[in-house]
Amino acid sequence: KQEVTQIPAALSVPEGENLVLNCSFTDSAIYNLQWFRQDPGKGLTSLLLIQSSQREQTSGRLNASLDKSSGRSTLYIAASQPGDSATYLCAVSGNTPLVFGKGTRLSVIA
Amino acid sequence: EAGVAQSPRYKIIEKRQSVAFWCNPISGHATLYWYQQILGQGPKLLIQFQNNGVVDDSQLPKDRFSAERLKGVDSTLKIQPAKLEDSAVYLCASSLAAGGGNTEAFFGQGTRLTVV
Numbered sequence: 001k002q003e004v005t006q007i008p009a010a011l012s013v014p015e016g017e018n019l020v021l022n023c024s025f026t027d028s029a030i031y032n033l034q035w036f037r038q039d040p041g042k043g044l045t046s047l048l049l050i051q052s053s054q055r056e057q058t059s060g061r062l063n064a065s066l067d068k069s070s071g072r073s074t075l076y077i078a079a080s081q082p083g084d085s086a087t088y089l090c091a092v093s094g095n096t097p098l099v100f101g102k103g104t105r106l107s108v109i110a
Numbered sequence: 111e112a113g114v115a116q117s118p119r120y121k122i123i124e125k126r127q128s129v130a131f132w133c134n135p136i137s138g139h140a141t142l143y144w145y146q147q148i149l150g151q152g153p154k155l156l157i158q159f160q161n162n163g164v165v166d167d168s169q170l171p172k173d174r175f176s177a178e179r180l181k182g183v184d185s186t187l188k189i190q191p192a193k194l195e196d197s198a199v200y201l202c203a204s205s206l207a208a209g210g211g212n213t214e215a216f217f218g219q220g221t222r223l224t225v226v
Binding site (some may be wrong): 004031032034036041043044045046047080089091093095097098099100101102103 | 114143149151152153154155158165166187201203213214215216217218219220222
């Protein structure tokens with residue numbers, strides 16, 4: 001059974017810092033890994049999708065990496081801004097539909 | 111392109127009442143998912159449809175939850191009767207396919223259900 005863990009559960013940083021969010025999964029037989037953003041009371045916004053054959057994806061200030069063999073992914077956010085404050089969720093798709101971690105709640109302080 | 115549409119956005123009901131949620135996926139997306147997200151947790155899959163057939167409903171509490179996807183497009187999720195522990199956000203998502211390279215999922219805004 002696929003299990004996804006995200007560390008840390010919460011993170012508070014000053015504006016401008018670079019930061020890394022971590023995601024690990026137990027079953028390496030995945031199709032892809034997605035990172036989502038969730039604002040309070042809102043749905044999920046897809047940030048990045050990494051196919052199982054890829055090592056990383058970039059979008060603006062965001063860079064996600066995937067090491068399938070070790071069951072790990074990281075989301076790197078450069079030059080953080082207060083508008084980046086949200087919960088970030090990692091999810092993997094494989095023989096089962098998307099399985100989510102519990103998320104990392106990020107606060108960027110101005 | 112229009113995103114995944116869900117309604118209502120919010121619903122408050124008393125325990126033992128019934129409630130229904132509606133979802134319209136992105137046009138052309140064959141796969142539709144319903145997820146339940148309890149406060150502080152990640153979303154948990156309730157049911158997955160491929161066109162109008164059920165692919166996975168192993169985590170759907172079938173004694174009180176039901177879902178259908180008529181004509182392979184819109185879907186409804188029903189709870190009858192509701193319990194206090196059903197209070198959660200119900201998220202609908204869709205993707206082009208269920209496997210391979212087209213499984214990027216797009217989510218709606220969700221329906222926040224409060225059972226009192």
